[in-house]
Amino acid sequence: MDEEFDAKVTPWEVEGIIDYDRLIYEFGVKKISKREIELTREVVGEVHPLISRGVFYAHRDYDVFLRKYREGISTALYTGRGPSGNVHLGHILPWIFTKWLQDKLGIDLFFEFTDDEKFLYHRDFTLDDVRSLTRENIIDLISLGFDPGKTHIIVDIDDIGYLYELAVRIAKKITFSTIRAVMGFNSSTNIGMIFYPTLQIAVCFLPTELYGKETYVLIPAAIDQDPYWRLARDIATSLGYPKPTQIHAKFLPGLGIGGKMSSSQPETAIFLIDPPELAREKVMNSFTGGQPTAELQRKLGGNPDICPVYKYYEMMFEDRDDKLRERYLNCKGGSLLCGPCKSELADRVAKFLVKHQEIRDSAKDRIDEFLIRNKF
Amino acid sequence: MDEEFDAKVTPWEVEGIIDYDRLIYEFGVKKISKREIELTREVVGEVHPLISRGVFYAHRDYDVFLRKYREGISTALYTGRGPSGNVHLGHILPWIFTKWLQDKLGIDLFFEFTDDEKFLYHRDFTLDDVRSLTRENIIDLISLGFDPGKTHIIVDIDDIGYLYELAVRIAKKITFSTIRAVMGFNSSTNIGMIFYPTLQIAVCFLPTELYGKETYVLIPAAIDQDPYWRLARDIATSLGYPKPTQIHAKFLPGLGIGGKMSSSQPETAIFLIDPPELAREKVMNSFTGGQPTAELQRKLGGNPDICPVYKYYEMMFEDRDDKLRERYLNCKGGSLLCGPCKSELADRVAKFLVKHQEIRDSAKDRIDEFLIRNKF
Numbered sequence: 001m002d003e004e005f006d007a008k009v010t011p012w013e014v015e016g017i018i019d020y021d022r023l024i025y026e027f028g029v030k031k032i033s034k035r036e037i038e039l040t041r042e043v044v045g046e047v048h049p050l051i052s053r054g055v056f057y058a059h060r061d062y063d064v065f066l067r068k069y070r071e072g073i074s075t076a077l078y079t080g081r082g083p084s085g086n087v088h089l090g091h092i093l094p095w096i097f098t099k100w101l102q103d104k105l106g107i108d109l110f111f112e113f114t115d116d117e118k119f120l121y122h123r124d125f126t127l128d129d130v131r132s133l134t135r136e137n138i139i140d141l142i143s144l145g146f147d148p149g150k151t152h153i154i155v156d157i158d159d160i161g162y163l164y165e166l167a168v169r170i171a172k173k174i175t176f177s178t179i180r181a182v183m184g185f186n187s188s189t190n191i192g193m194i195f196y197p198t199l200q201i202a203v204c205f206l207p208t209e210l211y212g213k214e215t216y217v218l219i220p221a222a223i224d225q226d227p228y229w230r231l232a233r234d235i236a237t238s239l240g241y242p243k244p245t246q247i248h249a250k251f252l253p254g255l256g257i258g259g260k261m262s263s264s265q266p267e268t269a270i271f272l273i274d275p276p277e278l279a280r281e282k283v284m285n286s287f288t289g290g291q292p293t294a295e296l297q298r299k300l301g302g303n304p305d306i307c308p309v310y311k312y313y314e315m316m317f318e319d320r321d322d323k324l325r326e327r328y329l330n331c332k333g334g335s336l337l338c339g340p341c342k343s344e345l346a347d348r349v350a351k352f353l354v355k356h357q358e359i360r361d362s363a364k365d366r367i368d369e370f371l372i373r374n375k376f
Numbered sequence: 377m378d379e380e381f382d383a384k385v386t387p388w389e390v391e392g393i394i395d396y397d398r399l400i401y402e403f404g405v406k407k408i409s410k411r412e413i414e415l416t417r418e419v420v421g422e423v424h425p426l427i428s429r430g431v432f433y434a435h436r437d438y439d440v441f442l443r444k445y446r447e448g449i450s451t452a453l454y455t456g457r458g459p460s461g462n463v464h465l466g467h468i469l470p471w472i473f474t475k476w477l478q479d480k481l482g483i484d485l486f487f488e489f490t491d492d493e494k495f496l497y498h499r500d501f502t503l504d505d506v507r508s509l510t511r512e513n514i515i516d517l518i519s520l521g522f523d524p525g526k527t528h529i530i531v532d533i534d535d536i537g538y539l540y541e542l543a544v545r546i547a548k549k550i551t552f553s554t555i556r557a558v559m560g561f562n563s564s565t566n567i568g569m570i571f572y573p574t575l576q577i578a579v580c581f582l583p584t585e586l587y588g589k590e591t592y593v594l595i596p597a598a599i600d601q602d603p604y605w606r607l608a609r610d611i612a613t614s615l616g617y618p619k620p621t622q623i624h625a626k627f628l629p630g631l632g633i634g635g636k637m638s639s640s641q642p643e644t645a646i647f648l649i650d651p652p653e654l655a656r657e658k659v660m661n662s663f664t665g666g667q668p669t670a671e672l673q674r675k676l677g678g679n680p681d682i683c684p685v686y687k688y689y690e691m692m693f694e695d696r697d698d699k700l701r702e703r704y705l706n707c708k709g710g711s712l713l714c715g716p717c718k719s720e721l722a723d724r725v726a727k728f729l730v731k732h733q734e735i736r737d738s739a740k741d742r743i744d745e746f747l748i749r750n751k752f
Contacts (some may be wrong), residue, residue, distance in 0.1 A: 023471075059474060097417065116544050118659070119544060119548065120544060120547060120548050127541070127544075132450075157541050157544065158539060158541060160536050161537045164492075164533060164536040165503070165533050168492050168495060168496060168503075168533065168568050169494065169503070171496065171566055171567045171568025171569075172495065172496050172566050172568055173566070174566060174567050175564050175565065175566055176552065176561070176562075176563045176564070176565055176566075176567060176569070177563040177564060179567050180563070183634060185551075185644065187552045187553040187556070188551050188552070188553060189551065189552055189554060190547055190548050190549070190550060190551055190552075191547045191550050191551070191555050191570050191571050191573075191574065192543075192544050192547025192548055192571070192574070193547075193572065194552060194567050194570050194571065195547070195567050195568070195571030197567075198567065198568070219685070219696070265421040
């Protein structure tokens with residue numbers, strides 16, 4: 001049995017070892033090629049490592065978005081978060097990229113917190129639970145340095161007034177058969193979950209409504225969200241909006257063997273509110289691509305391709321390509337052992353958390369500056 | 377084949393000759409008995425002809441509502457309208473009764489206009505269509521003399537902020553299986569229609585939220601709406617609200633043979649914006665329970681029990697029981713012919729419309745006084 005067949009990628013479940021090439025085929029998206037990388041360089045002025053290293057690796061009309069931007073046509077960014085737990089490093093990977101794009105392009109970002117979805121999905125969640133998580137998640141988001149003048153947070157339940165009319169127009173175009181097929185629902189799914197996708201789709205069209213002019217929207221997000229965008233693109237034209245465009249990321253792996261970083265395995269996830277020392281411990285206890293003994297490692301070399309520690313350098317903690325390459329070769333060649341490699345990552349992670357948690361304290365009072373309801 | 381089996385009564389379709397006793401059995405509601413009529417007299421101070429004549433004929437916990445009111449516990453009224461066309465006499469029958477209750481009890485009425493539902497249900501409706509109908513329907517409603525201090529109009533799309541949090545809590549309790557069974561949906565139903573019932577249910581619980589105390593809600597409405605209330609009652613306790621109570625009305629018949637007054641057969645419906653002369657013509661062209669000729673009528677008598685003209689006197693245009701009884705007996709006895717009986721009804725209908733349309737002109741400027749968003 002192929003390992004690929006064990007992997008499950010839906011907006012609510014990502015399990016097993018993911019074959020990203022297979023997802024391109026299954027979801028019907030395009031791989032980011034040299035062409036899109038060069039277009040990024042032309043339009044944005046530089047290429048973020050998350051693109052050049054293939055973390056953002058697939059897309060739908062990312063090139064169209066860049067060309068529209070270059071032509072001076074109205075554009076906006078959109079991404080979001082389901083507040084089902086504390087924010088971990090895996091969550092912020094697309095946010096870091098989104099912030100880079102926003103800084104470079106100077107355009108608005110609409111950021112949706114889907115409190116309704118998470119309340120509806122998790123049997124035991126109360127509204128107070130998701131409210132409290134939403135607030136904490138917002139604080140993590142704004143602590144990353146987003147521009148409050150250009151970053152507009154939508155909290156579904158509180159800001160439903162911005163979305164419901166769009167949602168109703170969207171809902172009229174989608175039957176239960178369709179949503180069942182696209183989202184994997186069944187007859188036991190509650191009717192809130194069945195309707196919810198209209199709200200995630202609605203934000204694709206919201207900038208056009210708020211600006212009063214045709215606006216091309218780019219959504220940087222993890223690839224598991226693709227079913228929403230597929231639906232959104234199917235109905236966009238008939239509703240009078242440009243098709244939303246996407247750039248899809250791979251998942252940051254957890255610190256264990258295989259699978260994405262997940263809140264349900266807290267010992268393999270680095271949360272943004274983890275005490276730095278705890279995070280350091282988690283890194284030091286990480287699975288690696290190393291050999292059973294230092295001696296064997298020196299002789300045979302390690303395997304960075306399956307190593308989460310290496311992946312963290314690649315995806316988040318080593319900006320310089322030359323340094324990353326050096327680390328890769330030294331690991332393969334056996335001159336870099338897992339101990340020092342993990343230790344250095346632990347330092348960088350801890351340093352990041354210390355700084356983040358400092359900013360976090362003052363960010364608590366700045367939430368209002370980011371809420372869409374205070375601006376549009 | 378029993379005629380009853382031809383009748384279809386759902387919130388979206390009422391067709392054929394309705395066996396109201398059978399609906400009591402099918403829907404599992406209770407018939408209004410002498411006990412409830414006497415309780416009404418005790419608590420309200422009098423009994424409206426629509427109860428004593430059996431037009432409001434069934435209920436769920438109407439007696440509980442009256443007793444709670446008598447005990448001084450917080451209560452409110454709730455009814456509504458799906459703005460799918462112009463308002464006709466059939467629509468206002470429950471409103472007239474609701475206004476009477478409101479006047480007598482001095483309590484708030486929450487009135488929901490389900491513009492989302494009608495947009496979602498009717499393939500060809502645009503949002504502009506339902507917006508315009510909603511506005512016109514609101515004008516008809518307030519022209520009936522409701523107290524703006526105690527009457528709070530909710531327009532679903534515009535006022536979704538009052539409803540969505542409740543709707544999400546409700547939605548979490550209802551699976552697709554349940555909504556399919558209760559509402560007669562199928563896989564081709566759009567996901568807006570599937571979610572919509574949560575909004576009609578939400579208003580049952582809104583007064584408790586707005587007042588900040590447990591509030592018993594009575595819903596006077598036509599019996600086809602019962603599926604919503606059945607669902608609402610099933611989940612009320614688990615959400616921490618009193619079960620909403622109902623008093624169910626029969627339908628005002630159309631001017632043709634059998635069936636309720638319906639916008640889809642405009643020649644058999646009296647619209648509140650009909651020119652009075654047109655309404656008069658419609659009444660004069662009505663089907664009746666009379667004999668083919670005046671001679672036969674004098675000899676055999678008419679049949680008021682199947683006659684829409686008689687029903688209009690009974691349900692809306694003859695307050696005095698003695699006069700109604702006289703008309704019934706004179707028809708049966710053959711001394712009252714259809715011509716004069718229709719002519720007198722036509723006069724009363726025309727008089728009502730002239731007065732209504734006068735008030736209507738000035739009501740156009742008073743909409744704001746009734747909108748919930750200007751008050752809570």
